Amino acid sequence: MTRRTGAEDGLATPSADPRHHVADPRARLRAAGLRVTAPRQAVLGVLGEHPHSTADAVASAVRRRLGSVSTQAVYDVLAACVDAGLVRRIEPAGSAARYETRTGDNHHHVVCRSCGATADVDCVVGELPCLTPSDTGGFVVDEAEVVFWGTCPSCAARGADDGAVRPGVRRPVAALHESHHHER
Amino acid sequence: MTRRTGAEDGLATPSADPRHHVADPRARLRAAGLRVTAPRQAVLGVLGEHPHSTADAVASAVRRRLGSVSTQAVYDVLAACVDAGLVRRIEPAGSAARYETRTGDNHHHVVCRSCGATADVDCVVGELPCLTPSDTGGFVVDEAEVVFWGTCPSCAARGADDGAVRPGVRRPVAALHESHHHER
DNA sequence: GCGTTTTCTTGACTCATTCCAGTCTCGGTG
């Protein structure tokens, strides 16, 4: 797959949500027991400003700040931060992995089918009976991941006319019909 | 990522669940307005017996039945069937896409962190208030996708001892702690 | 300042999936 390119090619729209901003990268890194290096500070900074960015987008943004940084370094930094719990990694179907600094709460996401734009969705409302699977077939579940699919405001605006919802996103037909939400 | 290899390398364990079995591939294809070809019948047959298999696994299984079939053909068939609503495609983070013939109901899945084994989870119990995001930030949501992460029976059995939950599966730390299920 | 240990740079390489161009075949027609 990986058709969806995203209007904003991986570099997510700047966010004003304070929950993403990384107050002091340096302190954060140190607290997590990680060495403080320029690439790491930059990565955290970038992710704070652009949550849900792809590794590639992060790399570009980081280079814009520091000059030159190897792609591998970015992957390493991201992996290290994910392991340390400073960064969360999400992998919406059909797009490259995206990263964000808002960790600790297991919030969910809405992803635009046509451009890939991603936004946070605070823990779903109400109780969570439905996040307790009925029968797990013996699996020991430790996490429930939820991804909402739809259309972002801007795509809805354009899309409404051009109608051509970007192809490559399979699942429309079926999905749009018997929508899971309503039926049971 | 894509570290998780899976004990059962993509070819899912045979399923007895009737909801996956494809009664008459030929009829199904015809009904969907698709041409009836050997590769297509074989793919549907294989998927009926091994739900949640990867494209690669499907290809091998199909070749075992028909002799030689190009990889491309398998991808084409899968895509055609997905478009026609005969097959559903799921993409658990960290593994190649998996396919299943149980469509129409938007059921969910449990995925084993260590071996990638996947099982169905019937529509979550109770009402679905929690599948109605609180604030979608303007997105028009048309589908809620849920993936449960955990450990499958066999891995739990082995794993308990060797302790070495296969690496590469990031998210453990945070996830295991403030588990979304309970809090909030 | 120094030595370790960890991180970064380079560059080759894998994997899943897609793109292309040519050949073959299903299935509606005459």
Place this chain on the structure above:
DNA sequence: CACCGAGACTGGAATGAGTCAAGAAAACGC
């Protein structure tokens, strides 16, 4: 029932996202 054309399949090259590995370059504890 032979024929034909749109729609499949074949083979091979190409992409995109990531990973592996070996050596150079920084961090940080002393």
